[in-house]
Amino acid sequence: MxxxxxxxxxxxxxxxxxxxxxxxxxxxxxxxxxxxxxxxxxxxxxxxxxxxxxxxxxxxxxxxxxxxxxxxxxxxxxxxxxxxxxxxxxxxxxxxNPQQRAAPIHDISTDTANPPLFEALDETRAGARNTLDYGGPDLAAAQASAYPDIAPLDTALAPDAAYDRALAVARDMGWEIAALDPARRRFEATARTPVFHFADDVVVVVTEKGAGSRVDMRGVSRVGRSDQGVNAARIRDFQQRFGG
Structure with a gap:
């Protein structure tokens, strides 16, 4: 009782x-x-x-x-x-409401023909089980099928201004900046998911294009065969925050 x-x-x-x-x-x-x-x-x-x-x-x-x-x-x-x-x-x-299974890929790039390369971040990064080597044509085809909207960001900003803008957006998004190379307009960073705190490594490269510039970005998850669409979503968010 x-x-x-x-x-x-x-x-x-x-x-x-x-x-x-x-x-x-x-x-x-x-x-x-x-x-x-x-x-x-x-x-x-x-x-x-x-x-x-x-x-x-x-x-x-x-x-x-x-x-x-x-x-x-x-x-x-x-x-x-x-x-x-x-x-x-x-x-x-x-x-x-069963959700469609995410593509079994964890390396997403705005340029799959010539993906930005990591130079400062390497295979020694903490907890990494996935390589930073790009998967080639097979990965590019899988990304095109799963995320056909992922593409470079073209902007009317001059290259130096675009680089500064990209770096400011990255910091606003809470990324941990790992390496800066203003002369070559590129930087590397680590972004973490709010839940579980998974780490995804990111490289951003700005190049001159006509009177403006082009911003390329690549995100690679440290663990897991599939990133559950996180890197593609992060690229979309980055580009939306960056604006034109």
């Missing part, structure tokens, strides 16, 4: 612990607890079981307190149930 009387508090405590666990899965790498791929592995392995446990405990507490007409317990059980359902939301959403 005593356990039944405190079911809501127990369910709320379980939900609180579950919520902390989810936060750690998502942001533990940012806190320096583990590598991004480790947090992602925890997420894929434990999120759904955790959500089921929290939801089940919350539902049980809700029903018990409803039967006993204890409003406080009903509230706590309901909160726990909602937390559990929130954890299950990605799985439920995927079942109701």
């Amino acid at each position: 005593r356990l039944m009387r405190h079911a809501g508090k127990i369910a709320f405590s379980v939900a609180l612990i579950g919520a902390v666990c989810v936060v750690l899965m998502l942001f533990g790498a940012r806190l320096g607890l583990w590598e991004p791929i480790t947090g992602f592995g925890f997420y894929r392995t434990y999120l759904n079981p955790l959500g089921m446990i929290v939801a089940a405990v919350g539902l049980l507490a809700l029903l018990l307190h409803l039967a006993r007409k204890e409003r406080g317990g009903v509230l706590l059980g309901g909160v726990a149930l909602l937390v559990g359902l929130a954890c299950l939301a990605p799985m439920i959403g995927g079942m109701l």
Whole structure:
């Protein structure tokens, strides 16, 4: 009887612990607890079981307190149930609206014929499992099929002004600048995803084109066969922020 009387508090405590666990899965790498791929592995392995446990405990507490007409317990059980359902939301959403699988590529360039090369960043970068060597025609064809809109950015700005603008946009986007070469109008940087803190390495090169200039960009994920479209999305965001 005593356990039944405190079911809501127990369910709320379980939900609180579950919520902390989810936060750690998502942001533990940012806190320096583990590598991004480790947090992602925890997420894929434990999120759904955790959500089921929290939801089940919350539902049980809700029903018990409803039967006993204890409003406080009903509230706590309901909160726990909602937390559990929130954890299950990605799985439920995927079942109701299956998403198309992202292309199995992680190296995206605005110029696939002559992709910008990395010079400062190399194979020793922390946690890297993917090479910085470009995959050639096969990769170019896969990118053209998956992301046909990715192309160089043409701007009316003079080359030096375009380089300054590109560097300012990169800093506004929170990239960690790894190397600058103003004389050649190129820089290398590392961009990190907000969730899991995955690192993607980026090189930007500005060249003269007519009265204006052309801005090329390439992004390579350090881990994973597929980047889930992150590098293509980052290029689009960069170009939109840059403007014409």
